[in-house]
Amino acid sequence: MAVIELNGLTKTYGGARGVTDLSFTVEEGEIFGFIGPNGAGKSTTIRTMLGLIYPTSGSARIFGKDCIEHGPEIKKEIGYLPSEVFYYDNMRVKDLLNYSASFYKKDCAGRIKALAERMELDLTKKIDDLSLGNKKKVGIVQGLLHSPKLIILDEPTSGLDPLMQQRFFELLEEENKRGATILFSSHILSEVQRLCNRVAIIKEGRLMALEKMSELKENTYKRFKLQPAGQVAPGAFAIPGVTEWKQEDGEVSFLYKGNINEITRRIAELDLRNMWVEEPDLEEIFMHYYVKGA
Amino acid sequence: MNIFWYELKAYRGTTLLWTASLAGIVLLMMAMFPSFAKDADAFREVLQSMPEAVMKAVGLQLDSITSLIGFYSYIFTYVTLCGSIQAMHLGTSILSKEGREKTADFLLAKPVTRGAVFAAKSLAALTLLLLTNAVFFGAAGLIATAVKIASFDFGIFALITLSLLLIQLVFLAIGFAAALLLPRMKTVLPVTLGTVFAFFIISFIGASTGDGKLRYLTPFQYFDRSYIAAHGGYEPEFLIASAVIAAVCLTYGIVRYAKRDVQAT
Structure with a gap:
């Protein structure tokens, strides 16, 4: 459904x-x-x-x-946790959660206690005095207390x-x-x-x-960055799935999409000083979808 | 009902303060009545030297000012001014609170209709005003009985006192409408004070020039206390005018509150 x-x-x-x-x-x-x-x-x-x-x-x-x-x-x-949590300031955490619970026709007292303990949230504090992270916790408990x-x-x-x-x-x-x-x-x-x-x-x-x-x-792609001890032969990574090949200042970087074993085998043949493998960031994934959509 | 109780609790403090102030004004000013009545003749002479327009503007009526009802009518101008500020502030604040404190995402994500939220909030506001008026009525009645020199018509006294509630209801409705005119009302107090004083100044001008049509423009002129004293009732056309203004503002409030997009934080 x-x-x-x-x-x-x-x-x-x-x-x-x-x-x-x-x-x-x-x-x-x-x-x-x-x-x-x-x-x-x-x-x-x-x-x-x-x-x-x-x-x-x-x-x-x-x-x-x-x-x-x-x-x-x-x-x-529905339980909802808004992106920015603002709650009526001159209230204690407990009062706000009880107010929130009063909208649902169930007894939520046990849940509130259990959730607050789990999230290490002090129920007696004033919401005003809470840090951003703690306010977020109030939001989490508030969103989950009625078992939505x-x-x-x-x-x-x-x-x-x-x-x-x-x-x-x-x-x-x-x-x-x-x-x-x-x-x-x-x-x-x-x-x-x-x-x-x-x-x-x-x-x-x-x-x-x-x-x-x-x-x-x-x-998705993975971004590889290698710092080889010697020179990398130009054809060393000439396999399908390698794009954006760049070699400068003794560093090699490229994007790879495909079977990960294939590429690690190639890398293993090199004498490396250092190496980074990164998840492409969101922007790069979006770029990928842009290209696909175009 | 939970929203109703929550709002009552939230405005408990301010309402208490306003009620105390209103009761304070009436107690303090009415306490001056005995000494004022004693020197009535001397006072009347002073007043006679003042221009008529000024007298009208501030609501002084020469022949009645030395009676208890007359004196009460005079100080009531300031009571209604304060009461109007209270009512409009309450109306604007209670409806715009979610926008100002960015708590709309909390309240309106709960299983309630917007209509129910509006109803609970306006009921809470109404209750608070009724409480204010009950206390004020008690205080005014007590002090009037305490300072009276001759007996006075309690019916007229009650009608005048009750006009506070009626004016407050009009301003409460205006406050509701004001809260929803702008997508996000951030500054309740300036809007309230601006509106109330604008009406008060219109009333001031209207009274001093004696312009009959101007009276319709300002709720402060709807319940003319010399008329109440003379006729023992309110002027029907202005009662209707109050009801129309309140109904229009309230309807606008209900419709807008139900239909509008709640601004993202």
């Missing part, structure tokens, strides 16, 4: 672009990555799904129901330290095992890589690609 269905979703602000003709579906039980640079339209899409803004044309359906018409009903089962069936996270990891990020991911994996579908927006691909089954890549308000994570990994 499709949990999220976007059909030609378009949102323009006056003359400005928001998102254009966006269509994809997220299946039940998926962890779905929603990737794009800042200003690509990720938040616009998410906020339309939540009925915070109204689509110019097209529609978004959640649990098979139109998200404008049946907004309040579907929101019972759909969890929507808008750039959830900014401000969290690596340990907390780790714990947060574990938490999400548990929620997913419990049956929750997760939509995870980010501008950092590597962050999403670990968790997601599928990703949608969006740029300038348009869907660039929709791929399984496993395929995306196979299809």
